[in-house]
Amino acid sequence: MRPTITMRMKTSDEALAQAASDGDSEAFGLLARRHYDRLFRLSWRLTGHKADAEDLTHDILAALPAKLRSFRSDARFTTWLYRVTLNAATDRARKAQRRRAAREGWGQDYTRRAAEAADAAQAQDWLTTAMRALPAELRETVALTLGEDLTQAQAAEVMGLSEGTIAWRMSEVKRHLREMATEEAG
Structure with a gap:
């Protein structure tokens, strides 16, 4: 017999992560709802822009079912999730930098970044x-x-x-x- 939603809401993150990694979509959905705000908040702090934070949060949630297979119960789920978020933000920033550099060239990219930094300081x-x-x-x-x-x-x-x-x-x-x-x- 499957646990009810109320019973599952009391289930630890670690147990839900294990169930989700075994293919339990209900457990994954509960984990996603439980941690969405935390993921978004950290993503916003790391990116500095709401739209980028939303994109990053959704990218993380889309990749999370596959990543859950690497979760080890020796750490808290939130600790692991923070690390996943930091890695995803770093990867996204690197990709964006490479795209900008390739599109605009190194000198133009430097000039543009300096102008954007000045605009951001005023705004x-x-x-x-x-x-x-x-x-x-x-x-x-x-x-x-x-x-x-x-x-x-x-x-x-x-x-x-x-x-x-x-x-x-x-x-x-x-x-x-x-x-x-x-x-x-x-």
């Missing part, structure tokens, strides 16, 4: 602009620790790094923000 509030100016690894760290309220230990687990590296990255974020504020005030 966005200071913090959003500051976040975009951070190197990718610092932005990812901030998205997980501050945006998703993960502890440094949890962020380290998601990113496959040491907790000390996460602490160092957060101190680098603070340094970058102080420098930006000083430059703007000066």
Whole structure:
């Protein structure tokens, strides 16, 4: 006898992931509904644009049934899902960069990116602009620790790094923000 929807709603993510990887579409649907907002929120923080975040979230959900086969129950499902999201965002950014570079050439691409960065600085509030100016690894760290309220230990687990590296990255974020504020005030 199959569990009812109410019973399944209480089922752990890990158990649902296992059932979904075995082809249980109801378990997959419940996982997708349970984590859609989390995926979208992180995707938005990583891409900086709602439309890109929607596309990334849908791409992840479309690929998730196949990816679930690689899920190992030794980690929390959310930790694994964050890693999948980070990887997908990085892959998407690389592909977009290659397409832009091929289409416009290196010099034109650099000029265009500089103009877009200037437009974004005027259109966005200071913090959003500051976040975009951070190197990718610092932005990812901030998205997980501050945006998703993960502890440094949890962020380290998601990113496959040491907790000390996460602490160092957060101190680098603070340094970058102080420098930006000083430059703007000066």
